[in-house]
Amino acid sequence: xxxxxxxxxxxxxxxxxxxxxxxxxxxxxxxxxxxxxxxxxxxxxxxxxxxxxxxxxxxxxxxxxxxxxxxxxxxxxxxxxxxxxxxxxxxxxxxxxxxxxxxxxxxxxxxxxxxxxxxxxxxxxxxxxxxxxxxxxxxxxxxxxxxxxxxxxxxxxxxxxxxxxxxxxxxxxxxxxxxxxxxxxxxxxxxxxxxxxxxxxxxxxxxxxxxxxxxxxxxxxxxxxxxxxxxxxxxxxxxxxxxxxxxxxxxxxxxxxxxxxxxxxxxxxxxxxxxxxxxxxxxxxxxxxxxxxxxxxxxxxxxxxxxxxxxxxxxxxxxxxxxxxxxxxxxxxxxxxxxxxxxxxxxxxxxxxxxxxxxxxxxxxxxxxx
Numbered sequence: 069x070x071x072x073x074x075x076x077x078x079x080x081x082x083x084x085x086x087x088x089x090x091x092x093x094x095x096x097x098x099x100x101x102x103x104x105x106x107x108x109x110x111x112x113x114x115x116x117x118x119x120x121x122x123x124x125x126x127x128x129x130x131x132x133x134x135x136x137x138x139x140x141x142x143x144x145x146x147x148x149x150x151x152x153x154x155x156x157x158x159x160x161x162x163x164x165x166x167x168x169x170x171x172x173x174x175x176x177x178x179x180x181x182x183x184x185x186x187x188x189x190x191x192x193x194x195x196x197x198x199x200x201x202x203x204x205x206x207x208x209x210x211x212x213x214x215x216x217x218x219x220x221x222x223x224x225x226x227x228x229x230x231x232x233x234x235x236x237x238x239x240x241x242x243x244x245x246x247x248x249x250x251x252x253x254x255x256x257x258x259x260x261x262x263x264x265x266x267x268x269x270x271x272x273x274x275x276x277x278x279x280x281x282x283x284x285x286x287x288x289x290x291x292x293x294x295x296x297x298x299x300x301x302x303x304x305x306x307x308x309x310x311x312x313x314x315x316x317x318x319x320x321x322x323x324x325x326x327x328x329x330x331x332x333x334x335x336x337x338x339x340x341x342x343x344x345x346x347x348x349x350x351x352x353x354x355x356x357x358x359x360x361x362x363x364x365x366x367x368x369x370x371x372x373x374x375x376x377x378x379x380x381x382x383x384x385x386x387x388x389x390x391x392x393x394x395x396x397x398x399x400x401x402x403x404x405x406x407x408x409x410x411x412x413x414x415x416x417x418x419x420x421x422x423x424x425x426x427x428x429x430x431x432x433x434x435x436x437x438x
Contacts, residue, residue: 069103069105069135069136069137069138069139069160069161069162070133070134070135070137070159070160070161070162071105071110071130071131071132071133071134071135071159071160072130072131072132072134072157072158072159072160073110073125073129073130073131073157073158073160074129074131074156074157074158075150075153075154075155075156075157075158076155077125077129077130078125078150078158079147079150079151081112081123081124081125081300082101082112082146082147082150083147084121084123084278084301085101085112085113085114085121085122085123085143086101086114086143086144086147087114087119087121087274087277087278088114088115088116088119088120088121089101089114089116089143089144090116090118093116096182097140097182097186097187097188098115098116098117098188099142099143099144100114100140100141100142100143100181100182100187101113101114101140101141101143101146101147102114102138102139102140102184102187103138103139103140103141103160103168104138104184105133105135105136105137105138106136107127107136108126108127109124109125109126109127109128109129109130110124110125110127110130111123111124112124112125113187113190114143115188115190117188117306118268118271118305118306119271119274119303119304119305119306120190120192120302120303120304121301121302121303121304122190122192122301122302123300123301123302124300124302125300126300131157137162138184139162139166139168139181139182139184140181140182140183140184140186140187141168141179141181141182142179145179146170146179149170149177149179150170153170153172153175154172154174154175156172156173157172158170158171158172159171159172162181166180166181166182166183167179167180167181168181190304192295192302192304194286194288194295194297195288195289195290197260198286198287198288198297199233199238199255199259199286199287199288199289200255200256200257200284200285200286200287201253201255201284201285201287202282202283202284202285203279203281203282203283203284203285203298204282205253206276206279206285207276207279208251209240209251209253210229210269210272210273210276211276211401212249212251212401212428213229213240213241213242213249213250213251213401214229214242214269214272214273215242215249215397215401216242216243216244216247216248216249216397216398216430217229217242217243217244217269218243218244218245219244220244223245224308224310225266225308225310225311225312225313226243226244226245226313227268227269227270227308228242228266228267228268228269228308228312229241229242229266229267229269229272230242230264230265230266230312230315231263231264231265231266231267232262232263232264233255233259233262233263233264234259234262234263235258235259236254236255236256236257236258236259237252237253237254237255238252238253238254238255239251239252239253239316240252240253241312241315241316242269243313243315245313246391246394246432246433247391247394247398247430247431247432247433248315248318248319248429248430248431249398249401249428249429249430249431250316250319250428250429250430250431251427251428252427252428253427263289264312265289265294265307266307266308266310266312267294267305267307267308268305268306268308271303271305272305275296275298275303275305278298278301278303279298281299283298283299284298285297285298286298292306292307292309293305293306293307294307318417318431319417319419319429319431320410320412320416320417320419323410323411323412323419324384324411324412324413325357325382325384325386325409325410325411325412326408326409326410327357327362327380327382327408327409327410327411328406328407328408329362329378329380329406329407329408329409330405330406331399331402331404331405331406331407333378334399334407334409335396335399335400337364337376337378338353338364338392338395338396338399339392339396340374340376341353341364341365341366341374341375341376341392342366342392342393342396343374344366344367344368344371344372344373344374345366345368345392346368346370346371349368350391350435351391351392351393351394352366352389352390352391352392352435352437353365353366353389353390353391353392353395354366354367354387354388354389354437355386355387355388355389355390356385356386356387356388357380357382357384357385357386357387358382358385359381359382359383359385360379360380360381360382361377361378361379361380362377362378362379362380362382363375363376363377364376364377366392386411386413386414387414388411388413388414388418388434389414389434389435389436389437390418390432390433390434390435391432391435394432395418395420395432398420398430398431398432399420399430401428401430402420402422402425402428402430403425404422404424404425405424406422406423406424407420407421407422408420408421408422408423414434415434415436416434417431417432417433417434418431418432418433418434419431420432
């Protein structure tokens, strides 16, 4: 293999491909990036068995191709080397079997490579009728739901985001059993067979970071994996197995109390009250609605107490406690001027909505204080 390519073109694709390399992987071949130079261009592969990424650089973007071939090079080293080389053409040449010579006018690296035949065979075949989404819509879906997933691997299903498709309706949900995010989207076409899958949230977040332009995303679903195609990137993720909890059933549809308030005002009240809370106490704050005021407060015996108050006449009253961290993340996802806080009593879920964002619902469970 022997070719010359501009640094910026290669580095962009190496950065994307390297996202599939796990620092925890103990299998040497899976810590590398496979270079495969073919007639049509350069293919870069990386996989950690959980995620596989392939990027492609068309031959028109390669300065010069002298000899086709393939090799696997340590992912961490090749990315760091290319990143720190001058902004110029870089020459890559495989010599003496499985060694890669990387050079510019004044710099030369000689890296030990691995036989590419040891790299796992990757099935990147696509379906004939993918689900099509705009990338900006996809990124919005992930941004408005991923934070509600669990970080606890003891319940692996809750570390994923649930995608349910029926006809032309896409329903996306995430929960860690203490809160819930639900987003609904109308697709441009009907999907013949109903779909219900759970995709690891961390994989979806990494994919969304790669989407720098407003473009088309193809989603190809299989029994145990999902393949995404975005521009010159193929992103393959495993699916989480099991039945996702029927969390939509816990979302109330009728409420005794509906508080519509300015987003910034309410967010700032919660944010300031949270200053005197701690993780060990679950960041608990109290919301109280009286006939005249909306009051947000927190009280920590070790730190002190704070109270925020705004005028808000109401025929109903309530005292309810919840995690300030969960509430802040929930209301921030709307990015709207006004939001509505919906409640029934101090033991039922708190639902956050917005009249301008009717496809999104956030739910936070109250916390009992004694």
